Amino acid sequence: MAQLYQERIARGEPEQWLLFTHGIYGAGSNWRGIARKLVERRPGWGVILVDLRQHGRSEPGTAPHTIDAAADDIAAILDPSIAAIAGHSFGGKVMLATRARAPATLRQTWMFDASPSPNPHAAQDPDNSVARVLALMERLPRTWAKRDDFADAVIADGHAPALANWLAMNIVPDESGVLALRLDLAAIRAMLDSYYAADLWPIALDPALPGTLEVVIADRSNTIDAAARARLAHAPAHVHFHHVDAGHWLHIDAPATVVELLDRGLSTALA
Secondary structure, three states, X not given: OOOOOEEEEOXXXXXXXXXXXXXXXXXXXXXXXXXXXXXXXXXXXXXEEXXXXXXXXXXXXXXXXXXXXXXXHHHOOOOOOEEEEEEEOHHHHXXXXXXXXXXXXXXXXXXXXXXXXXXXXXXXXXXXHHHHHHHHHHHOOOEEXXXXXXXXXXXXXXXXXXXXXXXXXXXXXXXXXXXXXXXXXXXXXXXXXXXXXXXXXXXXXXXXXXXXXXEEEEOOOOOOOHHHHXXXXXXXXXXXXXXXXXXXXXXXXXXXXXXXXXXXHHOOOOO
């Protein structure tokens, strides 16, 4: 099990907490701006930003690096003050797996552009920006003279500047002071393989598990495909879905919309 780095954002002493984690290649700090705006609107809530294993300032953990291992890490830090959990992309599926391990006090699980479905062919999908980014980083050097050089290489591969600059946050000084990619790409590939293999529909559709499931669909992303969207439309009453006009990296594309959505959604968490 990995010890996870946590950053708490709150105004005063909140009544309850939202625990939020990021997607693959990211860190909890990616959502800091959204968290700060959210607690301004809802001072009764605090946000705990968590770095997953193999990411940010958390311990790397031991193999296997899977959805289940990451969910075990999260479940170990849950307590009754955490009324809602949320995650983006890989982190969204981790939080769905955590729903099966959560205490009865959990009221909401949020998945931001993550599908419960397996997708064994995702790595070969030319429209899958997550897989394309991993393949690119596996080709690129690990060390760089400047962080901007890494970002330029990502842009040259056809990715948006905003995504390139976000990914460049993973270029940090190593022990010798050289700028290097901090991600263990073999472990990251194992985590993505687990993400694409996992079928978590039984957890998503189980009304006996705690709380509601809030699925956020990025309309300009194909992460949640037509079959999954149809299945969500006929899901039990505890499953709710929401649309955001954004691509997969919706915290980059539409942060204000994400804040609005969470602001409205958290108001029902303790109703």
